[in-house]
Amino acid sequence: MKPARPAFADDIMASLHEAFRLLADAVPNRRSPLHTPTIASLDDAGAPSLRTVVLRGFDAEARTLRVHTDRRSDKARGIARDPRVMMHFYDAALHVQMRVAGRATLHLDDAVADAAWAGSQRSSRMCYAAPDAPSAIVPAPPAAPQDTEVGRPHFAAVVIGFHRLEWLWLAAAGHQRARFIWDEAGNLTADWIAP
Numbered sequence: 797m798k799p800a801r802p803a804f805a806d807d808i809m810a811s812l813h814e815a816f817r818l819l820a821d822a823v824p825n826r827r828s829p830l831h832t833p834t835i836a837s838l839d840d841a842g843a844p845s846l847r848t849v850v851l852r853g854f855d856a857e858a859r860t861l862r863v864h865t866d867r868r869s870d871k872a873r874g875i876a877r878d879p880r881v882m883m884h885f886y887d888a889a890l891h892v893q894m895r896v897a898g899r900a901t902l903h904l905d906d907a908v909a910d911a912a913w914a915g916s917q918r919s920s921r922m923c924y925a926a927p928d929a930p931s932a933i934v935p936a937p938p939a940a941p942q943d944t945e946v947g948r949p950h951f952a953a954v955v956i957g958f959h960r961l962e963w964l965w966l967a968a969a970g971h972q973r974a975r976f977i978w979d980e981a982g983n984l985t986a987d988w989i990a991p
């Protein structure tokens with residue numbers, strides 16, 4: 797039997813709705829491949845730089861995504877210099893790729909960062925407790941820090957306000973690709989584009 801065609805097929809606004817539904821699910825769902833997207837920023841030389849991160853928040857209304865990082869990291873420095881970022885999500889089982897472009901804001905010692913830290917588990921806080929900054933040359937791989945609370949001064953919440961989302965759904969009957977662009981006033985232009 798052929799698999800049922802999903803309700804969003806051939807329906808551009810239903811495809812956007814599905815994209816938002818998947819992003820919302822990816823935040824709490826650790827088993828979703830969309831929980832660990834790739835984020836691209838620009839490095840010191842203006843070259844693209846990619847890395848995996850954990851998706852910590854999605855606000856459909858505000859059109860924002862949130863990730864956490866070490867404020868001493870290369871990516872934090874890159875974002876501080878040029879806030880343009882792109883996030884890449886791929887779920888092989890769902891045959892879905894999403895590319896989301898936006899501008900990132902670093903939250904260091906404000907209420908957004910405090911709330912993000914308060915909502916972080918001990919195992920996540922541990923990532924920020926290392927005395928050495930990410931990418932520092934170390935004599936040997938360091939042991940996991942014991943006191944997780946010392947990480948707060950290194951912690952940053954990164955909120956990405958996005959204005960463009962590209963949806964790609966691979967299907968035997970024909971791949972479907974859609975581009976959603978929001979203008980400054982929040983007006984949406986939605987177009988099918990050739991896959």
Ligand SMILES: Cc1cc2nc3c(=O)[nH]c(=O)nc-3n(C[C@H](O)[C@H](O)[C@H](O)COP(=O)(O)O)c2cc1C
Nearest residue numbers: 832847848849850864865866869870871872930931
């Ligand atoms: C599964 C996985 C999840 C990760 N999650 C994060 C994360 O949420 N935040 C983060 O800063 N780095 C995360 N990392 C590490 C980054 O991919 C990267 O190695 C590190 O942040 C240094 O990147 P940078 O030097 O470009 O700043 C994760 C790596 C993996 C493999």
